[in-house]
Amino acid sequence: MIERQRIAAASGVGLRLKRGQALRIVDSEGGQSGDLVAYSADGSERLSNGRSFDYGGSLRLSAGAVLWSDLSRPMLSIVEDDVGRHDFLYAACSAPMYRMQYGAVGDHRNCHDNLCAALRSLGLAPEPLPTPFNVFMNVEIEADGRLRVVPPRSRAGDSIVLRAEMDLAIALSSCPASAANGGAPARALAYEVLDG
16 A cells, blocks of 8 residues: 655655655645755765756656756656646755845745755755756746746646656655745645555
């Protein structure tokens, strides 16, 4: 029996995957984005958006695409995708980002801190944190090159399934940035680990 785990709103979680296992990430309520970073089990390789774009030939990664490491080895293959729109351009939201872009004062929940804490819980030094694969986040690229964050296309129960191509340490965060969630407050995500 597959056990579904909950990622509380604006929180993160760390987990390990063996090669051949798959990770299903579920948008439980719809319209919620999340951040994913992957490291090799020993931390020597990290997810790379640049390598993934280069080898895949596209900024839009969906079913059939591979997410590559900074050492040019496949890390994750997208095997199922109900949504078909995810972002791999934006860095994880962070406390400095909230101060600079929104004038926030004090601490603000953020994906950068969530992901780093999740990786530390797995015994890995997280920084510098790579650009995350932002599941369900919907970013339009305008004709002049500007980026525009628009509401996620995901509906309640939609999911993406990624298969591990090597033993991995994974960190996931339910993004607290309302701009990435169609203007709504952060909501929970869920995940399942599927044996290969």
